[in-house]
Amino acid sequence: MSAIASGEAGALRDVLAAVTPGGGKSVLPLIAASRLIEAGIADRVCWIVPRDSLRLQAEEAFADPNWRAALGHALSVRAAENAPDPCRGLSGYVTTYQAVAAAPDLHLAEFKRRRYLLVIDEVHHLPALADADPSGFGPLQAGADVEASWSKAILPLLELARVRLLLSGTLERADGRGILWLPYREGPRTRTREVDLDAPGWAVVGYSRAAALAEKAVLPITFGALxxxxxxxxxxxxxxxxxxxxxxxxxxxxxxxxxxxxxxxxxxxxxxxxxxxxxxxxxxxxxxxxxxxxxxxxxxxxxxxxxxxxxxxxxxxxxxxxxxxxxxxxxxxxxxxxxxxxxxxxxxxxxxxxxxxxxxxxxxxxxxxxxxxxxxxxxxxxxxxxxxxxxxxxxxxxxxxxxxxxxxxxxxxxxxxxxxxxxxxxETEQGTLARHAKGRRQPALPFPGEAGRDADEPAAGIxxxxxxxxxxxxxxLAPGPDFAARRPEAQDDLLDPPSVLERRLRHRIGELVAAQVVEDEEALRLPRAGGNYHRLNAVLKRVLGKGRGEMGAAELDAAVSWLERNRLADHLHLLDGDRRYDFEARRRAGLWRPPRGRSSAGVERAMEAGRLGGGGRPSTSRGGRG
CATH class of the missing domain: 3.40.50.300 (P-loop containing nucleotide triphosphate hydrolases)
Structure with a gap:
């Protein structure tokens, strides 16, 4: 990454990291993003993971204080939904294969706006497509529709990305097909192919289990076979x-x-x-x-x-x-x-x-x-x-x-x-050989549910x-040669990842809006007819220019500060012309009447007290409803 950042790597823009499971490949996106964004090679990082449970984990990696200190970075990314502006002012976002396939245009537009470092985690989940498979072995057959849809949605992002970092614990797929974007060449035997480790424009980082054991990066395994x-x-x-x-x-x-x-x-x-x-x-x-x-x-x-x-x-x-x-x-x-x-x-x-x-x-x-x-x-x-x-x-x-x-x-x-x-x-090295699917015999034991892994139908009717x-x-299994290696120290408490902070701030905004509803209903600034919470939320959206679901952490924090100093009821005029929230317009036109037992003058005095008294906040004491 330093060579790419300094220009020493020339036209190299694709990095394949084949790292044994547990070998620490989740730190590689941090290294890549910190070097390339600092050097101006990329503006943002997009990290695509295979399942939703890994989004927050990837977000936490950027927030880890130990890695921040070790790499000297201050980048933050957020676990994004399929909503506009996925970065929300941060250095990037984390999403899933499924999310990209569900809203490909949203992510494509984001990649067109900025220069991205694209990280694809567990890239072996993405089958090579006919027009992207450099071996030319032909289209996918039936049975891989879901994964093929992921490949079709992610392929344009690969083409637009400034730098691509592809991560995997294996360089082979269970169905024998090629992996999206990887360069292949003819294998040593008939009807075989292998990943071309010397392809121009590519850097390949290999970290086998044997090497990880030798450096004490992973643990030896004892198998209990019953x-x-x-x-x-x-x-x-x-x-x-x-x-x-x-x-x-x-x-x-x-x-x-x-x-x-x-x-x-x-x-x-x-x-x-x-x-x-x-x-x-x-x-x-x-x-x-x-x-x-x-x-x-x-x-x-x-x-x-x-x-x-x-x-x-x-x-x-x-x-x-x-x-x-x-x-x-x-x-x-x-x-x-x-x-x-x-x-x-x-x-x-x-x-x-x-x-x-x-x-x-x-x-x-x-x-x-x-x-x-x-x-x-x-x-x-x-x-x-x-x-x-x-x-x-x-x-x-x-x-x-x-x-x-x-x-x-x-x-x-x-x-x-x-x-x-x-x-x-x-213990053997993970090979790069993959047979052409047409000539490949399927392994024994095609167990029910193997594709979805959640199915529970009986096996062949037994x-x-x-x-x-x-x-x-x-x-x-033997741990290999005994080389000294530094063990990771106990981690400090993680910083709040952006998505967690955003949820907390959204909840705080909801509490502040609800409190103002109660106070304004008691002061008769709002009718007790229901719907006031949504009415004031609509006012807040107009005041701030966007809904809280579209805001990043900094914008949400600013919204909290604004709510602590201002009354939403003072801005009801922003709803004029919106028939869903026409209470204020009717009140100003004299069409709304106060509850029985309260005079119009009393209501006006209560409203005025709500505007001017108590530091700009109405009294919350409960009076009779009449």
Missing amino acids: DGEARWLDEGRRPVGPHRLSGDYETTRQALFTALRTEFADALLDEALDATRRLRTERRTKLGLAPGEPGRGLGKLLVVAPDQENARRYLARVHGRMPARGRETEARLAVSDAGDAHEALAAFRLQPQPSVLVTVAMAYEGLDAPETAVVAALTHIRSRPWLEQMVARATRVDPFAGAWEEQRALVYHPDDLLFRRFRERM VPLHSNALALRFET
């Missing part, structure tokens, strides 16, 4: 089994589907919960905390379920093994149908409680929760990139948990052959009957 057997009814309602999970590929799909919905899942969940309790007890003793006393660095458990129905069943089992008091806050659910899912994710990341989070897919990718020490992998998905992302939730170094040597990620999983194959490849756990064995 074998079992299962019985089910096939499509013809004939009993099948028992069959081992670790048995032949021919029965693995049905055996795993059954195991995740019957007793085997309960046994694996119990093992993970017991391991988490032992870990928390050990660390609590080292930290000198009393039993039950909340604290940071004790270790947490992430449970990844196959679908929402079973996620709720797993949560009920976890609650059943906890004391009744406090278990609702100690173990929480984060699925797309839960109204408080994002709050649960934020609490799991930033607070001592909850110590257990049960999810399906919301927390598997990009979740920055270093206190996650144990993962219960109760999912049927066996895509290598997906599993790498899930396992990486536990490999982040926890700055509160002691020395690096004292920490380790622990992953419990079914001991099926496909997970075992993934585990054996975990009916799960029974399963049980048999043997548990542990395998630890």
Whole structure:
């Protein structure tokens, strides 16, 4: 980025960072934005993330005081909605693939107005389109409509961006297709292609898991593989089994589907919960905390379920093994149908409680929760990139948990052959080879719900009957060479991210407007006929020139200051001509009558007192309504 800023990089404007999950790629947008905006190469930064739960996390990265001090930057970005002026006077904004696809013209207009650094997080989610795929291997087939719509909406932003930073934990897609915008060349074998790491105008930053382990940037992993057997009814309602999970590929799909919905899942969940309790007890003793006393660095458990129905069943089992008091806050659910899912994710990341989070897919990718020490992998998905992302939730170094040597990620999983194959490849370098989709054989086990990851339809019509756990064995992946590395220090409290500050200021404005409504109704400056809150909000919008939903933090703060010094009722004339709010016009024309028992003179005196008395504020004492 310094070379681009100084001009030494020439025409280089595309940077690809292939960083192992958990390797710290979320700091790269901070580095890029701080260097390029300071140098005048870019005016703003737009950071696009794959899911809504990551927007606030990206916003917090810019507000982190430690990174501000380390990089010497004072930039702020906001988690934007699809509303005009997404930056609101800040240095950029964070949005999602879905948001860009829903309002492509809004984001395109923003990129036309200013020079942008565009950051695309987890770019492997975006399939290459026929007109953007440099390999020319042809259009997308059916089944990738949603992701293709993301690519079509984001492609014009890539073309307009001043500099592009593409981030990913893998350079391959599960469907074998190319990734949007990446340069490809013919592979060494027939009908293969690979990312062209030497393409002109590109810089490629690689950080493998082996390198991250050597520098102690991520934790080594211990896998707890639990074998079992299962019985089910096939499509013809004939009993099948028992069959081992670790048995032949021919029965693995049905055996795993059954195991995740019957007793085997309960046994694996119990093992993970017991391991988490032992870990928390050990660390609590080292930290000198009393039993039950909340604290940071004790270790947490992430449970990844196959679908929402079973996620709720797993949560009920976890609650059943906890004391009744406090278990609702100690173990929480984060699925797309839960109204408080994002709050649960934020609490799991930033607070001592909850110590257990049960999810399906919301927390598997990009979740920055270093206190996650144990993962219960109760999912049927066996895509290598997906599993790498899930396992990486536990490999982040926890700055509160002691020395690096004292920490380790622990992953419990079914001991099926496909997970075992993934585990054996975990330490290998992530390759850039991707077969042409037309000639590519799909991997085994196309489990139901793999595309949406929330589906819960039965597997090929089978009916799960029974399963049980048999043997548990542990395998630890070697951490690699022992090189010294500086551990991150405990973070200070984060500054309020812009979106949080905006919500707080909007709430404060609402309180001030509501207070003025009550005061003005008591002083008979407004009729007690309802609708006054909306009437005064309309006045405020006309006074300030825009609605509070369109304001940035600085404008909202100015609005609060204005409301603390002025009365909205003094500006009702701004509503003249608007038939929705014609009370003031009717009052001035003599068409409004005071309530029975109050004379017009008394009303006028009350109104005058409201205008002039008490420092410009009417009395709030309650009188008779007549």
